[in-house]
Amino acid sequence: MSIGTLPESPIPMLSSISACRAWRQDAFDQKKTVGLVPTMGALHDGHLSLVRRSLHENDLTVVSIFVNPAQFAPHEDLGTYPRTLPGDLEQLTRQQVTVSHDVRTPSAVFLPGIQDMYPSGIHQDVALQKGTFVEVKGYSHQMEGASRPHFFRGVATIVTKLFNVVQPTNAYFGQKDIQQALLLRRMCRDLLLPHPDPDHLHIIPTKRDPLDGLALSSRNAYLSAEERSVANTLYKALQAAESEWTAGKAKDASIRAAEDLAAGAVKEAVVRGIEMRLDYIEMNNANTFEVLDGQSQRQPVGGEPVVLSGAVWVGKTRLIDNIVLG
Incomplete structure (x- = not known):
């Protein structure tokens, strides 16, 4: 991406690795803290809540926008993934917080090209990929990894x-x-990364639609009006499981409550001509990602939280969501 093709914006745009490194070195020289919000663009208020958190906690904030080919399987939606750079930049220019009389706005947008990020080239088919990739062994095949086996390899690499x-x-x-x-x-x-170290990788609560609780997602833009009307089914199902779990029911009974609610919603959707199907709902140890025993009625030994998560297909759009228990 050349500078000439970029929309105008008051926020400095760094379209090469060398430009970004020079910008970062200047921040180092000034002893300023830097917050990073990695995105694939198509920004919504969920992304912007991360930006605002970074503005509160750092001298400078950089937002990266890069649609990463390595986390899309050959059959997935890389080509149609929403790309809305002018609108993204407009939203970012409106983000502002004041900290001790210091008015902070996003300091830079990092917009690397595919060749910058994958000098050896990149192919969506893992079997055809060449070069260096990062894989977190033992933590990538559960939960979302069961449905998207190479997704986390692409995420960890980028x-x-x-x-x-x-x-x-x-x-x-x-x-x-x-x-x-x-x-x-x-x-x-x-x-052993120093920038950031593990304690400085922050997980911010999910931003939801205030009317029906649907988790904000760039992929929500794919939904038709009819599909959008049932898109919060997964969140309702997870809430049903959470209610049973909180009441002391075993994991299997809690999951069954969620699946029953989802099954009823799917039947109603089909009657209305809306295609919908549940992919999965599961409970996993937040530390190991191991699936909880079906008869478990409490948090795992050691007190790690439980991740109650799931995915649902609404039309051709796959939506995910989760609730952290404990």
Whole structure:
């Protein structure tokens, strides 16, 4: 992406790795803290809540926008993923917080090209990929990884590259992608990364539609009006499981309550001509990602929280959500 093709914006745009590194070195020289919010664009208020958190906690905030080919399987929606850079930049210019009389706005947007981030090239088919990739063994096949087996390999690889270029003091991720965020925190620990260290990778609560609780997501833009009307089914199902779990029911009974609610909603949707199906609902240890025993009625030994998560297809759009228990 050349500078000439970029929309105008009052926020400095860094379209190369060398420009971003020069910007970061200047921040180092000034001893300023830097927050990073990694995104794939198509920004919504969930992303912007991460930006605002970073503005509160750092001298400077950089937002990266890069649609990462390595986390899309060949059959997934890389080509149609929403790309809304002018609107993204407009939203970012409106973000402002005041900290001790210091008015802070986003300091830079990092917009690398595919060749910058994958010098050896990149192919969506893992079997055809060449070069260096990052895999967090033992933590990528559960939960979302069961449905998208190479997704977290692509995520871990691109985030490692972003961390290497930006070297953030703090990084911010949303709870909606809870497995991704926890896996990346472990990656920082395992690779001994100083920028950020594991304690400075922050997981921010999911931002939801105030009317029906649907988790905000860039993929919500794919939904038709009819599909949008049933898109909060997964969240309702997770809430049903949470209610049973809180009441002392075993894991299997809690999951069954969620599946029953989802099944009823699917039947109603079909009657209305809306295609919908449940992908999965599961409970996992937040530390190990291991599936909880079906008869479990409490948190795992050691007190780690439980991640209650799921996915549902509404039309051709796959939506995910989660609730952290404990």
